[in-house]
Amino acid sequence: MLIGREKEKAIITKMRESGTLGGSYLFFGEPMTGKFAFALELANSLEKNPSVLSDAFIISPDPERNTIGIDEIREIKNFLAVVPVASDYRTVIVRDAENMTREAQNAFLKITEEPPIHSLIILTVNSSESILPTLASRLRKIYFPRVQMEIMRSWLIEECKLPEKEAESLARISLGRPGLAKAILSEDWQKIKAPKDLKFETEAEYDKFILKSLLDLYNSEEKSYQNLKESLHRYYLSKQFNLNKKLQLKSTPWIL
Numbered sequence: 001m002l003i004g005r006e007k008e009k010a011i012i013t014k015m016r017e018s019g020t021l022g023g024s025y026l027f028f029g030e031p032m033t034g035k036f037a038f039a040l041e042l043a044n045s046l047e048k049n050p051s052v053l054s055d056a057f058i059i060s061p062d063p064e065r066n067t068i069g070i071d072e073i074r075e076i077k078n079f080l081a082v083v084p085v086a087s088d089y090r091t092v093i094v095r096d097a098e099n100m101t102r103e104a105q106n107a108f109l110k111i112t113e114e115p116p117i118h119s120l121i122i123l124t125v126n127s128s129e130s131i132l133p134t135l136a137s138r139l140r141k142i143y144f145p146r147v148q149m150e151i152m153r154s155w156l157i158e159e160c161k162l163p164e165k166e167a168e169s170l171a172r173i174s175l176g177r178p179g180l181a182k183a184i185l186s187e188d189w190q191k192i193k194a195p196k197d198l199k200f201e202t203e204a205e206y207d208k209f210i211l212k213s214l215l216d217l218y219n220s221e222e223k224s225y226q227n228l229k230e231s232l233h234r235y236y237l238s239k240q241f242n243l244n245k246k247l248q249l250k251s252t253p254w255i256l
Contacts, residue, residue: 003155003178004147005038011142012042022089024112024121026097026136028128029144032179035124038144039093046087046120054086061099068100073107080111080119089120097123098130105132112138146176160185180211 002009015021027035043056057079059072076092084090094100100108112135115121121139128136149171155178156167174181 002034002038002041004151005034005144008038008142008144022115022118022120024115024119024139025123026128026131026139026141027122027124027144028126028141030146030177031126032177032183033144033146034178035144036093036095037179039095039122039124042122043091043093043120046089046091048086052086055084055089056087056091056093058093058095060095066099068094068097068104070101070103070107073100073104073111076108077111080116080121084118088118090116090118091120092122094121094123096125098125098127100131102132105135109135109138147178149176152176152178152181156181183208183211 012021027039029035040058043053044050047053047055057076059068059076061068076094080090080092082090094108109132112121123131123139125131128141152171152174153167156162156170157164160167162170170181170184174184
């Protein structure tokens with residue numbers, strides 16, 4: 001379920017009604033603000049049978065290498081070469097597109113320069129500056145800001161059935177990011193701990209530990225909002241500029 005995205009929905013609806021939806025887009029904004037969820041819902045809404053994505057192709061970074069390489073871009077090119085049958089568009093969603101290698105981005109640029117008429121291409125990134133400027137310039141940009149706390153609070157009460165006090169607390173802790181609120185609701189955060197050698201198997205494990213540390217900082221009796229603000233700022237900078245895991249860990253010792 002999308003939360004607090006009425007403005008973005010209105011933009012897409014206007015394009016659909018005017019017949020100008022096709023083309024290439026860049027959905028950008030902080031992590032867990034609903035960029036991918038919005039792209040996925042859009043792809044579903046375009047299908048004749050929304051429960052089966054026949055004319056949609058989703059690419060995510062390889063979990064081991066944490067990159068998207070040239071082979072994946074070739075798959076996208078082949079996918080777009082086929083005429084859609086269950087939708088007006090062949091939709092491609094590249095999740096965390098800042099993880100594309102430079103070679104992959106250059107190859108993707110060629111696709112955006114001469115896209116098939118029936119194509120709808122969406123890249124999601126944390127920052128519009130995290131991909132090559134030449135590629136970014138070919139994409140129509142839609143910004144996903146944080147969701148207002150009151151909207152988050154209402155959603156947590158009405159949809160997630162949380163008591164008012166818990167909803168208020170979680171709305172503040174999640175800092176306007178619905179994805180983080182959902183993750184907190186679905187995870188046993190007390191069990192998340194850092195490996196003794198600080199070597200994380202996947203970026204997802206690293207992210208969970210960092211966010212758990214930030215939540216602990218927020219909930220501590222001796223919490224400092226300045227420390228929390230600085231910690232969040234450094235964390236998002238490390239994500240924005242696509243540092244590898246080792247560099248990310250070196251850049252965030254302030255919460256370990």
